[in-house]
Amino acid sequence: MIFFLSASDKQNEEMNPRIVSTEQRYSFANDVRPILDTKCLACHACYDAPCQLKMESYHGIERGASTLRVYDGGRLSDTTPTRLYVDAQTPSEWRQKGFYSVLSRYGDNEDESLPLMQQMLDLGYNSPLPTGETVPDDIELGFDRVNSCPAPGEFNDYAEQFPHGGMPLAVSGLTKQEYQTLSTWLTQGAKIDLSSTHISTEDQQLINRWEKWLNRSDKRSQLLARYLYEHLFLGHLYLQASSDTAQPSKMPFYQLIRSYTPAGEAPVIVPTVRPNDDADRAFYYRLIPIAGTIVHKTHITYRFDTARLERYQQLFAEIDWNLTELPGYEFADRSNPFLTFAAIPAKLRYRFLLDDAQFFVRNFIRGPVCRGQIATNVIRDQFWVMFENPSLEHYTNDDAYQASVNPYLGLPGEKTSLLKFGSEWLSYSDDRNHYLSLREKAYRQTFPEGASLDQIWGGEQTNTNAFLTVFRHHNSASVTQGWQGEIPLTAWVMGYPLLERTYYELVVNFDVFGSVSHQAQTRLYFDLIRNGSETNFLRFMPAKARQTIYADWYQSTAKLKTKISYHPLDSDTPSAIAYHSGHPKQEFLQTLLNKYPTLTGNKDLINRCTQCDQSTEAPNAAINLAFSQIAAKPASELTAIRWLPEVSFIRINLDNESAKQSDETEFLAYTLLRNRRHSSVAYLLGESLRYQENLDSLTIMPTPIGSYPNLILQMNLSEVDEFVAQLRNIDSKQEFEQWIKRWGVGRMNPHFWELFHSFKEYMQKTNPLQAGVYDMNRYGHW
Structure with missing residues (x-):
């Protein structure tokens, strides 16, 4: 069924409703949206959309624009979130949060009352840059551009200051037909025709099965569902492994949410800042379709089919476990997932993460933390990642050791007051270094001959998540399967505590609307995680070679930081690996390339x-x-x-x-x-x-x-x-x-x-x- 939504009907709070024609010549779905997807969406998507004008779906276009910045490295206190679909539901609610329409007319002057979107398109169409020429340097572009977001009534000043600031900005613009289509659509009321979301019978049956399984009432099931939700909430879940291969662009994706309403009712998203915040009242885990056009930078896919459900049922029943009391959502529960989920055997949690390690690493990279240098300048531009063998990884195989170190695995960032920044950070840094002392002692006792090749997970020779490559692109990053590129300067070995802490610090506990204190704590702790992953790799090097390699990674003034901030490097415990060259790092990595050629991509x-x-x-x-x-x-x-x-x-x-x-x-x-x-x-x-x-x-x-x-x-x-x-x-x-x-x-x-x-x-x-x-x-x- 097709129906029309008139923005003048839905936005009667505007001072002057825009003129709406009774005749709609163009369809939003068939005529307008394809143009927006082709010429606008490449800039206007995700949290870094200029002026928060998101164009993945009609919801963002109706919401409009705002002068408020999402990414703000100088914010002294947390700001109110403005997440599409979550923090407000109607245009009028968004107006109360400072957003203004780009579709509505304002005032009585015909020229100045045009919708802002029309004025931006007019400026771009009528003042194009020369075809085939480079864009002048005085037109600010790129990541560091300061966006000008003219509100209604301010456009003339904007156009005078930025004569080439029309849309699309400094790029080959609209064709005559595209411009005519958008202009006519805007003039005639910018009506939006929508088809009701279609979910196939096959998908709906599996959705029903998932929701029933995730919302079981026993305590064990509730804790497991919470753990799964906190790890999948950013994912684009696909329910059929072979779904719609003839039309891959039509493949449906779904999102796992917490809803105040149960299955069978319209979902109402729980609007907490973080996925592990208290919902205040009863909620249900639900699956809802991903709205709008898929953009690559937030597309984190995860298979959620029948085989996945069977895998969960099998995996989390391998070891018998029970609990008498569910953890809450207080500060201690949010800041330390190792205590919160202690009842679920750590060996099972680790296997869950390893099954799809690239997905969880990709959450670090394509989640909200990914933009800019909050996290990216803490990593190298190319490095290889591997994981500890779950059969030998010490934390997940020693319950007494787990209990002894869990109190020291809490994560900073929950307390975001700038006044408490120093004391908070020192406390968490000290805890981390104390944990490493306990860890070093435990590994020395368990593996007195040192680290061996068997301690590296080989993915059972079939799992392509076993060896990953991370590339940093200055202010963004990527992760791929296999070991790509030349043998890198650094490499990481991650065990369960490292992998889980990275996920919770950069994904679950990260608030993109948080203060500078929160962002700094996130970045500084990630620095410790990187260092921990690197020194874990150095365990596999000959004891006498570690300091030389380490010094190459931390040159000049960084040597001082290794002495003050980081845990001392273990240069005494031997390695169980026999080396035959004077280049142990290269030899070790080449050995793994040869041992797992299919998984590493050694050719x-x-x-x-x-x-x-x-x-x-x-x-x-x-x-x-x-x-x-x-x-x-x-x-x-x-x-x-x-x-x-x-x-x-x-x-x-x-x-x-x-x-x-x-x-x-x-x-x-x-x-x-x-x-x-x-x-x-x-x-x-x-x-x-x-x-x-x-x-x-x-x-x-x-x-x-x-x-x-x-x-x-x-x-x-x-x-x-x-x-x-x-x-x-x-x-x-x-x-x-x-x-x-x-x-x-x-x-x-x-x-x-x-x-x-x-x-x-x-x-x-x-x-x-x-x-x-x-x-x-x-x-x-x-």
Whole structure:
């Protein structure tokens, strides 16, 4: 059934209702939304949407815009959340929270009373930048742009100050037909026609089964459901593993929520700041459809089918466990999940996390904490992650040890007063270091001969989550399965306490609307987690080599921090691994690459290619060989790196014959990642002072990586060698700019949007589950 929602009917609180035509020429669903998805959504999505104008769905468009900032590193106290669908439900409620309509007319003056959206579109359409030219540097773009959010009545001043500030901003704009469609739709009342959400019979049956299972009344089931919810609340859950493969873009995703209403009634989301805050009254776990268009930067997929339910039922029954009293939602329960969920055997909790380790790491990266340097400047630009073997990991296999260390595993950030920042942080830092002392002693007693290869989880030779790679892209990051790129400077080994604490600190307990104190505590504790993961890796190195490797990771002034803030490095306990070279780190990682070739992806034909066999005639073989000439080279050898951005998508167009060999895709997609090197990542400020530019390198991946491309490069298959040769020979900024003109896709390229969205379409063909609209807020001035 189709029905119309008139914003003038729903927004009668506006001082002057906008003029609404009785005749609607264009359909929002069929005519308007496709334009918004193509030309607007790449900037206007998620918490970093300019002026909080979110366009994933009509709800965000009706909500409108606000001058309030979500990401604010200088906020002295927590601010009231403004989460779409959660903190208000109707336009009138959003008006009370400071949002103003972009669809309504204001005042009586015909020119000045146009809807703000129309005025923005008019400015962009009537004042375009020159086609094919680079965007002038005086137009502020990118991550650090300060958004101007003119309220009704302020647009003329905005247009005078920013003559090229119309929408879409500084990019190839609307076609004549698109502009006419949107303008007509706005003039005629901006009605929104919606189809009622359709849930297939198959999905609904499984939803009913899940909701019944999650809402069982016995205490054991209630605790388990709470644990699962706190780990899945950000996920995009899909219920059928083979769902709608013919139309992957139509695949439905669902969200697990807490609702004040039970199954069979309309869901009412519990609007707590965090998922582990007290709901104040009875609630129910529910599954609801994800509204709107999927955007890549928040798309965290998780299989939630019948097999998953059976896995839960089997896993959490492997060990008999019971409890007499449910934990509450007080401060102690929220800040220490190891005490809150102590009744659930830790071995089972760890196996639950390992089953889908990439999903949980991706929550760190695509959740609200991901934007900017709240968390990203605490990590290296490329590092490998592995996990302790659950059969040998000490915490999950020793109940007495668990009980002794649990009190020291609490997490900071719940108390956000700036006045208490210092004392709070010192307390948690001391607890963490005391825990490490207990841990070091316990591991020395349990493994007197030291760490062995058996203590690394091999994924039972089948689980592709066993070995992960994290890439940092300055102010965002990505995680992929397998060990990608050159052998990195650092590597992490995470056991259950490290993995669980990282998840709770960066996902469950993180409040994107929190104060500077909360954000600083989050960042500082993550610094300790990184250090703990790195020193856990060093346990596998020869005792005499650890300090030398450690010093390479923490150079210069960071050496002082290792003595003051971190737990002392264990340089005495031996390693049980026999080494045969003078480079134990490389030897250890290469041993694992060889031991688990399928899971690690040990045959990297681009970044670790030494006398690689490229005999296949597939088009990507020649591409890989060409790219191997520039991959993993330091900037001291490849000068062009110093001018490249963090993430460059590469489109290699195929001829008809090559396309047949590539599953009928018209092009192949690669990503060129710039890995920046720093003397350390131990400090909150002064990152540029620790930058080692000559050590920057490239990782080249045969798939799109990252949610925020900074540049698109395009060529034909026959031009790859020329592309690489020119890049290798660049020796100046001027030569680099000429190279960009030759291969780069500028914002004002008339085909920009077609090329930009072609990477999403590529993912829909090659990896449809992970496809979503990419973000262009960080695209350069090219």
